[in-house]
Amino acid sequence: MVKVKKSLLPKEIVIKKEEDYRSEKVISILQKDFYNKCYLCEEKNPTTINVEHFRSCKNNEDLKYNWENLFYACAHCNRIKGSQYDHIIDCTKDDPEMYIHIRFNSYPEHNVEVLPVLYSPENGETQELLDKIYNGAGTAISDFEAKNLKSKISDEIKEFTEYIDNYVNESDEKLRTAYRKKIKQMLSREGQFSGFKRSIVMENKELIQHFGELLR
Numbered sequence: 737m738v739k740v741k742k743s744l745l746p747k748e749i750v751i752k753k754e755e756d757y758r759s760e761k762v763i764s765i766l767q768k769d770f771y772n773k774c775y776l777c778e779e780k781n782p783t784t785i786n787v788e789h790f791r792s793c794k795n796n797e798d799l800k801y802n803w804e805n806l807f808y809a810c811a812h813c814n815r816i817k818g819s820q821y822d823h824i825i826d827c828t829k830d831d832p833e834m835y836i837h838i839r840f841n842s843y844p845e846h847n848v849e850v851l852p853v854l855y856s857p858e859n860g861e862t863q864e865l866l867d868k869i870y871n872g873a874g875t876a877i878s879d880f881e882a883k884n885l886k887s888k889i890s891d892e893i894k895e896f897t898e899y900i901d902n903y904v905n906e907s908d909e910k911l912r913t914a915y916r917k918k919i920k921q922m923l924s925r926e927g928q929f930s931g932f933k934r935s936i937v938m939e940n941k942e943l944i945q946h947f948g949e950l951l952r
């Protein structure tokens with residue numbers, strides 16, 4: 737999960753009924769604000785899109801049509817979150833990376849760890865939710881979806897670490913510059929699963945020296 741800067745809702749867009757919050761205009765703004773990524777799993781260009789209510793809108797019309805409460809998520813994450821996780825870190829207001837890091841382990845099997853780095857009252861629910869999203873929530877469907885997700889994350893991490901190796905071991909300045917440019921893109925908050933790659937850098941003193949400035 738990475739920080740997102742949400743726009744103000746343009747005055748001409750009014751959200752007052754069911755079809756309004758899922759309108760083309762609303763989805764377009766959310767898509768851009770959230771870098772076309774599900775804010776929870778960070779899959780880019782998700783094939784399933786849900787306009788998610790950050791705080792559950794059950795029996796609450798205000799929350800249902802409140803622009804600040806509308807987030808961009810994939811169906812997998814929205815389904816797992818449901819109305820059970822109303823107190824997670826709000827990535828439109830706080831920087832989640834200050835509080836939690838996400839780590840991908842390849843061995844002995846693909847697994848995601850969500851690690852607290854600084855206390856916040858929202859850490860517990862955020863960790864539990866992300867754990868279910870990446871490692872499965874105990875239903876067959878969510879477990880299969882989580883497995884597919886981890887396979888994509890694994891590919892992304894492999895590519896990233898290859899670029900890091902290339903950069904660190906390369907002596908040709910031109911090539912180093914090209915590798916660095918690519919690493920910068922991969923670390924950008926806009927990048928697919930960039931929270932994982934940013935955590936790799938943040939947790940390694942040497943990598944912080946090389947690439948810390950690219951995390952801004």
Ligand SMILES: [Zn+2]
Binds near residue numbers: 774777778779811
């Ligand atoms: Zn998702």
